[in-house]
Amino acid sequence: MASSDVSVDVRPEFNSFDHLRSIRYIATDRPWLTLYGIRVQPVTPFSSLSSRPDLALIHQCLPDELLFEIFARMSPYSLGRAACVCRKWKYTVRNPTLWRNACLKTWQRTGMEANYQMVQSLYDSSWRKMWMLRPRIQFDGISSRRILS
Known part of the structure; x- marks a missing residue:
């Protein structure tokens, strides 16, 4: 195949699109765009004073x-x-108070002081994190175990 068989003059193709640059587009009204985000409003955390009622x-x-x-x-x-x-x-x-009560009630045999030390040292002072990560007996019919490899 010779190079003259493949060569194509591209310049006339670019010139044929010049008339599109001068076309003005009609702006259409889209009223449904104003409906987006109306129902999604940030909610203030527990017991904070808000200027806007829920x-x-x-x-x-x-x-x-x-x-x-x-x-x-x-x-x-x-x-x-x-x-x-x-x-x-x-x-x-x-609210940490809810999770603190749950943890202290679940692991009351460990003792209150030991639980406080454990939550500070192992769980970054987060009672909720302690509840989620610390192994416990579950009574809901689901058995979960950690597998050590």
Whole structure:
């Protein structure tokens, strides 16, 4: 195959698109774009003063303190499920007091002082992290074990 068979003059092809540069495009109105992000609003953490009230009916009827008292009486497994309901509940469930009570109740045989030392040294002072990472007996029918290799 000779080089003259493959060569193509490209310059006329570029010149044929020059008329597209002068075309003006019509801007179309897209009213649905204003609907994005309306329902997604940041929720302030537990017991913080907010200038903007929460619009959900359950949050208007139920004060933060009462919600916290309800969560304080729930099992840690139920707390994990409640955290999936909405952002406000997620932030409320992350309160360290709830997880401290769960840890101290679960590992009460270890002793309160030993648990406090353990949470500070091994779990970065996070009771929730201690609850999630420390092995315990589970009564929900699911058995989990760590396999050492």
